[in-house]
Amino acid sequence: MVSIATICSHSALQIFHGARQEGFGTIGVAKKSVKKTYGSFPLAAPDEYVIVDDYYRLLHPSVQRGLIKKNAVLIPHGSFVEYIGSENILSKLKVPLFGNRKSLKWESSRSKQEEWLKKSKVRFPKTIDFEDIAGRVFVKFGGAKGGKGFFSVSSRTEFLEECVKRNVDSKTAAIQEFLVGSRYYLHFFHSPMQRRLEFLGADKRIEIIDEAYRGLPKINEDFFDYTVTGNAPVVLRESLLPQAIDMGERVLEASKKLFKPGLIGPFCLETMLTKNGFVCFEISARIVAGTNLYPQGSPYSPYIFEEPMSTGRRIAVELAEAEREGKLEKVLS
Amino acid sequence: MVSIATICSHSALQIFHGARQEGFGTIGVAKKSVKKTYGSFPLAAPDEYVIVDDYYRLLHPSVQRGLIKKNAVLIPHGSFVEYIGSENILSKLKVPLFGNRKSLKWESSRSKQEEWLKKSKVRFPKTIDFEDIAGRVFVKFGGAKGGKGFFSVSSRTEFLEECVKRNVDSKTAAIQEFLVGSRYYLHFFHSPMQRRLEFLGADKRIEIIDEAYRGLPKINEDFFDYTVTGNAPVVLRESLLPQAIDMGERVLEASKKLFKPGLIGPFCLETMLTKNGFVCFEISARIVAGTNLYPQGSPYSPYIFEEPMSTGRRIAVELAEAEREGKLEKVLS
Amino acid sequence: MVSIATICSHSALQIFHGARQEGFGTIGVAKKSVKKTYGSFPLAAPDEYVIVDDYYRLLHPSVQRGLIKKNAVLIPHGSFVEYIGSENILSKLKVPLFGNRKSLKWESSRSKQEEWLKKSKVRFPKTIDFEDIAGRVFVKFGGAKGGKGFFSVSSRTEFLEECVKRNVDSKTAAIQEFLVGSRYYLHFFHSPMQRRLEFLGADKRIEIIDEAYRGLPKINEDFFDYTVTGNAPVVLRESLLPQAIDMGERVLEASKKLFKPGLIGPFCLETMLTKNGFVCFEISARIVAGTNLYPQGSPYSPYIFEEPMSTGRRIAVELAEAEREGKLEKVLS
Numbered sequence: 001m002v003s004i005a006t007i008c009s010h011s012a013l014q015i016f017h018g019a020r021q022e023g024f025g026t027i028g029v030a031k032k033s034v035k036k037t038y039g040s041f042p043l044a045a046p047d048e049y050v051i052v053d054d055y056y057r058l059l060h061p062s063v064q065r066g067l068i069k070k071n072a073v074l075i076p077h078g079s080f081v082e083y084i085g086s087e088n089i090l091s092k093l094k095v096p097l098f099g100n101r102k103s104l105k106w107e108s109s110r111s112k113q114e115e116w117l118k119k120s121k122v123r124f125p126k127t128i129d130f131e132d133i134a135g136r137v138f139v140k141f142g143g144a145k146g147g148k149g150f151f152s153v154s155s156r157t158e159f160l161e162e163c164v165k166r167n168v169d170s171k172t173a174a175i176q177e178f179l180v181g182s183r184y185y186l187h188f189f190h191s192p193m194q195r196r197l198e199f200l201g202a203d204k205r206i207e208i209i210d211e212a213y214r215g216l217p218k219i220n221e222d223f224f225d226y227t228v229t230g231n232a233p234v235v236l237r238e239s240l241l242p243q244a245i246d247m248g249e250r251v252l253e254a255s256k257k258l259f260k261p262g263l264i265g266p267f268c269l270e271t272m273l274t275k276n277g278f279v280c281f282e283i284s285a286r287i288v289a290g291t292n293l294y295p296q297g298s299p300y301s302p303y304i305f306e307e308p309m310s311t312g313r314r315i316a317v318e319l320a321e322a323e324r325e326g327k328l329e330k331v332l333s
Numbered sequence: 334m335v336s337i338a339t340i341c342s343h344s345a346l347q348i349f350h351g352a353r354q355e356g357f358g359t360i361g362v363a364k365k366s367v368k369k370t371y372g373s374f375p376l377a378a379p380d381e382y383v384i385v386d387d388y389y390r391l392l393h394p395s396v397q398r399g400l401i402k403k404n405a406v407l408i409p410h411g412s413f414v415e416y417i418g419s420e421n422i423l424s425k426l427k428v429p430l431f432g433n434r435k436s437l438k439w440e441s442s443r444s445k446q447e448e449w450l451k452k453s454k455v456r457f458p459k460t461i462d463f464e465d466i467a468g469r470v471f472v473k474f475g476g477a478k479g480g481k482g483f484f485s486v487s488s489r490t491e492f493l494e495e496c497v498k499r500n501v502d503s504k505t506a507a508i509q510e511f512l513v514g515s516r517y518y519l520h521f522f523h524s525p526m527q528r529r530l531e532f533l534g535a536d537k538r539i540e541i542i543d544e545a546y547r548g549l550p551k552i553n554e555d556f557f558d559y560t561v562t563g564n565a566p567v568v569l570r571e572s573l574l575p576q577a578i579d580m581g582e583r584v585l586e587a588s589k590k591l592f593k594p595g596l597i598g599p600f601c602l603e604t605m606l607t608k609n610g611f612v613c614f615e616i617s618a619r620i621v622a623g624t625n626l627y628p629q630g631s632p633y634s635p636y637i638f639e640e641p642m643s644t645g646r647r648i649a650v651e652l653a654e655a656e657r658e659g660k661l662e663k664v665l666s
Numbered sequence: 667m668v669s670i671a672t673i674c675s676h677s678a679l680q681i682f683h684g685a686r687q688e689g690f691g692t693i694g695v696a697k698k699s700v701k702k703t704y705g706s707f708p709l710a711a712p713d714e715y716v717i718v719d720d721y722y723r724l725l726h727p728s729v730q731r732g733l734i735k736k737n738a739v740l741i742p743h744g745s746f747v748e749y750i751g752s753e754n755i756l757s758k759l760k761v762p763l764f765g766n767r768k769s770l771k772w773e774s775s776r777s778k779q780e781e782w783l784k785k786s787k788v789r790f791p792k793t794i795d796f797e798d799i800a801g802r803v804f805v806k807f808g809g810a811k812g813g814k815g816f817f818s819v820s821s822r823t824e825f826l827e828e829c830v831k832r833n834v835d836s837k838t839a840a841i842q843e844f845l846v847g848s849r850y851y852l853h854f855f856h857s858p859m860q861r862r863l864e865f866l867g868a869d870k871r872i873e874i875i876d877e878a879y880r881g882l883p884k885i886n887e888d889f890f891d892y893t894v895t896g897n898a899p900v901v902l903r904e905s906l907l908p909q910a911i912d913m914g915e916r917v918l919e920a921s922k923k924l925f926k927p928g929l930i931g932p933f934c935l936e937t938m939l940t941k942n943g944f945v946c947f948e949i950s951a952r953i954v955a956g957t958n959l960y961p962q963g964s965p966y967s968p969y970i971f972e973e974p975m976s977t978g979r980r981i982a983v984e985l986a987e988a989e990r991e992g993k994l995e996k997v998l999s
Contacts, residue, residue: 009904009905010903010904010905011904012904013904013969017968017969033908034908036908036911037907037908037911040862040863040864040865040911040970041865041966041969041970042969042970043968043969043970043971043972044968044969079904079905136548136551136553152548154551178548178553180541180544180548180553180555180556180558181541181544181562182539182540182541182543182544182562182563183544184562184563196373197373198373199373199374202563204565206848206900207848208846208847208848208939208940208941209546209547210546210547210848211846211847211848211849212546212547212549213546213549213875213876213878213879213882214875214876214878215802215818215844215846216546216549216878216879216882216885216889216890217885218802218820219549219550220802220844220846222846222941223549223846224549225846225941227941228903229847229848229850229902229903229906229939230848230850230868230900230901230902230903230906230939231900231901232565232870232898232899232900233565233566233626233899234539234563234564234565235563235564235622235625235626236562236563237343237561237562237563237622238342238343238344238345238346238412238622238625239342239343239412240562240563241370242366242367242369242370245369245370245373273541273562273563274541275541275555275558275560289901289903289904292901292904292965293899293901293965294965295965295966295968295969296629296962296963296968297629299625299626299627299628300374300628302350302376302377302628302629303346303350303374303375303376303377303628304373304374304375304376305376306376469881469884469886485881487884511881511886513874513877513881513886513888513889513891514874514877514895515872515873515874515876515877515895515896516877517895517896529706530706531706532706532707535896537898542879542880543879543880545879545880545882546879546882549879549882552882552883556882557882565898566898566899566959567872567896567897567898568896568897568955568958568959569895569896570676570894570895570896570955571675571676571677571678571679571745571955571958572675572676572745573895573896574703575699575700575702575703578702578703578706606874606895606896607874608874608888608891608893629962630962632958632959632960632961633707633961635683635709635710635961635962636679636683636707636708636709636710636961637706637707637708637709638709639709
């Protein structure tokens, strides 16, 4: 039987907890300093640890051999991809991975995401050339993790000033239309075993800017910081579900054409619901941290499963089914 | 045994899920286009569908005869009332309805709501004459669904300008005092079978304006849009519960006088908790979408029920009890 | 066997519900007016009531004798401490109390809290002298309950004007640095029986100021009101958990040195997560109302307990274990 392994961060508690519920052994790749934290959650702590100095060490042949020997399947998550790098996951990581590892490459570049969304016929934020800045725009940087360093400005002058102030190269900026609406982060799961797409829930990311109003009427500029600090639970108007699920299906279908066999397992569409419908500003091609809200299931999962079903557990259920039917190749890469 | 039927929108997943938990057969009145979405949630999908081109078709004699033949009880929800119309529900709909259908008439007119709240001795927002606009006021329109088209202004000039800009007739506007406080949408259930009023939970509606601060310091006017997009869970300070429940009881008692036998089943008080206590700006005389947050029960329902109790399930429990005791007339109209 | 008793407010429903789950008898010290409200929640209502005109009456020898006769253990909560007073709890309350009653003294004074946080090596907001106000500062008053009366200003003149306007003595104000970040209220439980510190969840308090943005672009000053009205659920980025739990441990360790045997049972660290990490602006040395979100467990409790575990139930579990092992003295004071 395979074991479930991942790096101890991001959504690892949920992944291990779900694995344990389905009877899998678990392995945590951890820095020594976080072992104690995971030990504080006995039902979500891994059965055993592979201690590393740096998560990048996971790529070391001896570490990989150890994991392969233990029949480990790695579950990728946001920090996993950040620490190891999608390129290394493709070229240097030999341990079996849950999901299609090519999808991680497609999520990690803005231009690839745009190609994907275009092929999906899903609306995404318009890119704006520097010369065309005529009103409020949103500015992102490729290396920015978790929204850190993003900002919004209303003119070319302001844009350039902000780049100087932040000491960033204005030429590397992605300038996008500023979207007005409600943010919804939509959690999906594509099950090759059940041959279906499941809508498992939604959340809203909490960013430092979310408390900016507490500084009104005089705003501290420090509040204009898009760093993600956590997540809050939400549900959508039910009349929006057809659009939301349709969008998920289109992204899934496009993925099958762009990188066979396409998305496997959990993915997330980060959207802004504007008065003209959803605009998708990001795809995450693996489990997202917003699912940490729902270790016992979301407000949608009881409509699909009798048991409390987290995304972490859903991964384990899929893996167990694939293993039982001798079809692990359908869910691993 | 009766079947539980409703229009596939708003809170239908929750209603069907609850019905199924209590062993009822379920019928979804649906447009062909949404059937697939409901099929994505196998434990909340109706057992059978009545496909219509337009929800208004529910009123057609042949559709009604079909539902009556199947012993259907219709559960009204927000979209149900919007699509069919409270007047038609009273005069043209022959299928038995859960709850008192007269209550839907009382929720659908602002003047009737005010009469009801006045009789309940529950504070509601003061109406302000155009001539008396002297500071910030809130402006609503009768036809506005889900908050769309509402706005707030600070002077008569601004009010008139806004009406011109939006191309709405200023004479049809309801001008109200602008309330300062925290919004709480309080979910109640009046059980004629148990002869009690239950407090089942609370939520906060998510509106597009709720992310207005993300445009600070320069606000995009587009953000001033009160369209409801979803819901978020909340709990109240426990010391506010006596006031909240008392308000629910007064609204229930007044309903018994205004339209016998008064409210039956779920209703919601949409309130602003100001520093002078609750102000109720709306009554919903049927299940509200905020209860979709709690398919497994809210933070309050475990204090009343041993099992996970959604409002949808609560309806089914009431109906089952009434049927078992041969008292369906107590919960239907 | 002991009974579980508390004042009917704050988190009493949760406490009684948890006590009942673990088989304890329950006693509610209540004003007559709230008895009905608690009766609305049959699974969280106390088995019996001790009716008082004023909660302060709990200190009356006859009331205390009655409780002691019934083998009552009092569970302190926020309103409990507010109504009775931490000094009276130490000197006049003879009924056994769950937890270390000395901790309530340490939470009730700003200077003691600062001493505690300093000893814990946990960052807290810097105190600013009137003369040194040079930018935005946050102003608190000792007697302010639930954030009422707090304000923020940007200059000495503005500070003095605000004090005059509010008719408060500027000399009694605590002037602090204005913090920019996301608020997280972290729920901990120190179990002497299990000899461990548990992280049971997190919430965000809802204050009237939290809807200030709804008044944009013209802000009603009335919105600048920090009165707490309720709570909303949140989760933290998992990579922040080591810092959060470490902070909890340091506060616990410091408490052992400052008031032996230190914190027992639930406590909460009220923090602002800034871009430089957590800043703790308050310690609550007992159950907090934010735990009312989780009567069936939080997004973290399933990682520690197989059963749905609220903080109220956790208290009962600890008390039951101590009683079973004849070690009540380890959890009472």
